[in-house]
Amino acid sequence: MGGTEADIDDFGGAFTLQRADFQALLDALSKLGYDIIAPTMKDGAIVYGAIRAVEELPIGWTDDQGPGRYRLSKRLDGALFGYAVGPHSWKKYLHPPERELWRAKRNGNAVTFKTKPPDKQKRAFLGVRACEIAAIDIQSRVFVDDLYSDESYETRRRNTMVIAVNCSSPAETCFCTSMDTGPAVSGGYDLLITEVVEENAHVFVMKAASNAGQAVLAQLPLKTASPADVASSRAVIRGAEQAISRTMDTEGLRELLQENPEHPQWDDVASRCLSCTNCTAVCPTCFCTTVADHTGLSGEESRRLQTWDSCFSGAFSELSGGSVRQSTKSRYRQWMTHKLSTWIDQFGASGCVGCGRCIAWCPVGIDITAEVTSLRAKPKKEA
Amino acid sequence: MDASPDIVGATATTPASYTVVNKRWEFNGTATLHLARACEKDSWSPAAPGQFAMLYALGVGEAAISFSGLPETPGRYVVTVRRAGAISDALTRLKRGDGLGLRGPFGVGWPLDSVKNKDVVVVAGGLGLAPLRPIIEYLAHDRGVANSVSVLYGARSPDAILFERDLSRWRNDAGMNVRVTVDAAASAWRGDVGLVTTLIPEIEFRPKNSVALICGPEIMMRFAAEAMEDAGLPQKAIWLSMERNMKCAVGFCGHCQFGSYFICKNGPIFSYDRIRDTLLVREL
Known part of the structure; x- marks a missing residue:
């Protein structure tokens, strides 16, 4: 299980930053050339966007989530990171929703191609949760560590600093403990922050795990973390663990899904699923894309754009004879079987990190953990 | 945006320029195209039987087409295309001397x-x-x-x-x-x-x-x-x-x-x- 006392990164070598000095972290990142991407409030949700000032964080806000439900509400304290995850994930930056792949042009009879150089902007992701670090790792397995490597993704990933924040306020939809991805951050970061909000103290216990992270810490007015700060940090993590009640039984799940493509539960979920693609858009690991040519009126020049796609769309499985997956049943089955089962065959790990986004953002509240429970029930005899 | 110059040259995701050097109609709607690399600098590798290429018709799109012939001459491929949709239609309409894009070879071939x-x-x-x-x-x-x-x-x-x-x-x-x-x-x-x-x-x-x-x-x-x-x-x-x-x-x-x-x-x-x-x- 993630986040037990033993495998929480120890807090040896940790420092403490006062709340009053938090702006210094943002200033240091800017000075070092990073665009800072962090949680912000927009349209009634906590989403990721560029910030420069600490006031742009959702200070004192939290999220209230459930199947098909997401609401913001005020906290009783002034925590900077007192919420779980919203509809955005960091894939928005590492694997952008729209990207130009290349441009084609007619030169005489020939068709020639050119591409833009990879985006080398340095970005600091501030407020990355343990489940999201797992999601970034999963997408890197698709785009970097597989048969082919996507230079564009690899360059953006390489120029990204991950500033993780241990989760203090999981949502009702969270089940990272079942997926072994959290809530405690246990690697994959440059800087790790644990926010401690107590009656008379508001501090950030910080730790660097890379040279880039060290370089940032070197700019900050830090004190060595006191034993009390460390104890408080551990309490934050333990509190988060205890706050997670949702579970998904992953034992034998890979086999269960592959052996039950005709389980009646697929018809049941299809009767509720709208095939709206929300779950794939909010999922931090869903990576599928399509391409479209944008051609000028002359027909002599064309831009090829890659955009996020979803296995819930009809065109996704199109062949010359029509779509392979015509029914919602087959599309939901593809999505869930891929996520929890065939993903393991393809990339050596589950495609689910337990962040709960697909549960909260499903307009009809389909709950993937409940679907697993139903699939585990013996198929009922058909009437 | 970055001021770095554009990159010219084929990769696994960016097509290389090819030219139709020979074309034969097999029967109505199905044509065999002999393709030659237009730019010597683009890499070319011999395809194995059963592998495929992504062929691109300008402004229309890309389609996966298996190789139907494997010339030994570097820079050459042979494909057979059946008109089945907009892209394959555009590919079969290409004439000798016309340009197109090609990515590949891809995939695992016959044993x-x-x-x-x-x-x-x-x-x-x-x-x-x-x-x-x-x-x-x-x-x-x-x-x-x-x-x-x-x-x-x-x-x-x-x-x-x-x-x-x-x-x-x-x-x-x-x-x-x-x-x-x-x-x-x-x-x-x-x-x-x-x-x-x-x-x-x-x-x-x-x-x-x-x-x-x-x-x-x-x-x-x-x-x-x-x-x-x-x-x-x-x-x-x-x-x-x-x-x-x-x-x-x-x-x-x-x-x-x-x-x-x-x-x-x-x-x-x-x-x-x-x-x-x-x-x-x-x-x-």
Whole structure:
């Protein structure tokens, strides 16, 4: 299980930053050339966007989530990171929703191609949760560590600093403990922050795990973390663990899904699923894309754009004879079987990190953990 | 935006410029194109029989097309395209001298190591003969490789028979047992009429020492694979060329998934034992 006392990164070598000095972290990142991407409030949700000032964080806000439900509400304290995850994930930056792949042009009879150089902007992701670090790792397995490597993704990933924040306020939809991805951050970061909000103290216990992270810490007015700060940090993590009640039984799940493509539960979920693609858009690991040519009126020049796609769309499985997956049943089955089962065959790990986004953002509240429970029930005899 | 200059040159995801240097209509709507690399600086690698390329028609789009011929000349490929949609229509309309984009070769081809000393049974349906042509040519060229070669080919009608000259050459010069059947024909047709699977019991092969190579519509491949299994071939000796919606060809876009496999990088050629159960599930 993630986040037990033993495998929480120890807090040896940790420092403490006062709340009053938090702006210094943002200033240091800017000075070092990073665009800072962090949680912000927009349209009634906590989403990721560029910030420069600490006031742009959702200070004192939290999220209230459930199947098909997401609401913001005020906290009783002034925590900077007192919420779980919203509809955005960091894939928005590492694997952008729209990207130009290349441009084609007619030169005489020939068709020639050119591409833009990879985006080398340095970005600091501030407020990355343990489940999201797992999601970034999963997408890197698709785009970097597989048969082919996507230079564009690899360059953006390489120029990204991950500033993780241990989760203090999981949502009702969270089940990272079942997926072994959290809530405690246990690697994959440059800087790790644990926010401690107590009656008379508001501090950030910080730790660097890379040279880039060290370089940032070197700019900050830090004190060595006191034993009390460390104890408080551990309490934050333990509190988060205890706050997670949702579970998904992953034992034998890979086999269960592959052996039950005709389980009646697929018809049941299809009767509720709208095939709206929300779950794939909010999922931090869903990576599928399509391409479209944008051609000028002359027909002599064309831009090829890659955009996020979803296995819930009809065109996704199109062949010359029509779509392979015509029914919602087959599309939901593809999505869930891929996520929890065939993903393991393809990339050596589950495609689910337990962040709960697909549960909260499903307009009809389909709950993937409940679907697993139903699939585990013996198929009922058909009437 | 970054002021760095644009990058010119092909990669796995950016096409290389190619030119149509020869074109032959096989029959109405189906053309074979000989392609030559337009820019010497772009890399070229020889394709293996059964591999495919992504062909790009300017302003229309890309389609996955298997190689139907493998010239030894560096920078050259041969493909056969059937008009089935906007992209393949644009590709078949290309004339000698026209430019297009090409990415590839991609995928895993036919099992060249597994055909040695075997009775090779090739079963093709319609345009499915095109991806098989390179391995048939290989077997025709090195006649000692296989013990025997049968080519069973089913076409829609006598005027939709692909590679007619090759078929006679394989029969008459390479000593292959070539059988052609059509779905329907006028009385002038003196050959077989009926599904290609009906030819299987009529040919001779040693079931335990045979390899079946199958390409055609999925339903035809399923029946052909079942027939070869019924004839005594182990599932591992039966090979199929699968098709799904391939867009990126490098395992990034997710479209061509078939159970645990990406057709583009794990296939398109699979042994039957790996995909049999998946083939039986509708809409997978």
